[in-house]
Amino acid sequence: MKKILYLADAYKIDRHPLEFAGFVCNLLSAPLTALLVELAPRDAASESALREEMICSGSTVSSDAPLTELKDECIRRNLGVFEHACEETGINANPLIINDHLVETVLLECRYADLLLIDPAMSLSIATAGHSPSFVRNVLAQAECPVILMPERFDGLEEIVFAYDGSPSSVFAIKRFCAIFSRLADRKLTVLTAHGDAKVTKTKFNIWRPGSVRISGRWIL
Numbered sequence: 001m002k003k004i005l006y007l008a009d010a011y012k013i014d015r016h017p018l019e020f021a022g023f024v025c026n027l028l029s030a031p032l033t034a035l036l037v038e039l040a041p042r043d044a045a046s047e048s049a050l051r052e053e054m055i056c057s058g059s060t061v062s063s064d065a066p067l068t069e070l071k072d073e074c075i076r077r078n079l080g081v082f083e084h085a086c087e088e089t090g091i092n093a094n095p096l097i098i099n100d101h102l103v104e105t106v107l108l109e110c111r112y113a114d115l116l117l118i119d120p121a122m123s124l125s126i127a128t129a130g131h132s133p134s135f136v137r138n139v140l141a142q143a144e145c146p147v148i149l150m151p152e153r154f155d156g157l158e159e160i161v162f163a164y165d166g167s168p169s170s171v172f173a174i175k176r177f178c179a180i181f182s183r184l185a186d187r188k189l190t191v192l193t194a195h196g197d198a199k200v201t202k203t204k205f206n207i208w209r210p211g212s213v214r215i216s217g218r219w220i221l
Contacts, residue, residue, distance in 0.1 A: 002030035008119035010036035013078040015085035017119055020154035022089025031092040035106055038099040103138045110143040120152045146176050159188040
């Protein structure tokens with residue numbers, strides 16, 4: 001059975017990206033382990049911003065309540081959003097709250113996983129009250145499993161686009177994708193190359209994809 005991880009901010013969960021998680025889990029007949037990260041404020045300013053974000057998100061706790069009380073209520077509410085979205089999409093999910101040794105804990109889970117899905121709210125460039133972009137970058141740089149940055153909204157998958165530059169890393173990424181998502185062999189495929197000498201043939205892709213899969217679609221070489 002595949003092990004799929006979902007990394008998200010415990011203070012900010014949106015049901016729309018979970019529609020993509022449902023698609024992946026149902027496609028692979030796999031459960032979902034949610035790693036919900038509870039990040040601590042870095043300083044007084046970030047604590048104030050975190051408090052304001054929780055209140056604006058619809059917290060029913062008084063604005064002058066202790067931060068711990070606000071955090072507990074916010075996480076409880078977001079767990080409700082997560083569980084309801086999983087029920088709607090038919091996901092068998094297991095949420096885990098992570099509040100200590102964040103990067104190390106996530107990387108350890110990735111070591112034994114087949115795929116990591118990262119919620120789009122976990123920004124790579126914009127710091128929020130809940131997390132720093134460096135956290136996500138560290139996970140991306142060190143994760144020992146394939147990673148997908150989830151779309152904010154998902155309406156189905158009609159075409160697959162591979163970025164190929166002839167490098168060993170791009171070959172490895174494509175082969176891992178083909179191995180995990182072999183059931184997507186009927187989707188239209190486009191291959192984009194970055195260098196003129198990075199030619200690849202359909203025959204080579206058929207070798208990379210197990211079972212002599214037929215590949216259709218546009219080839220931009």
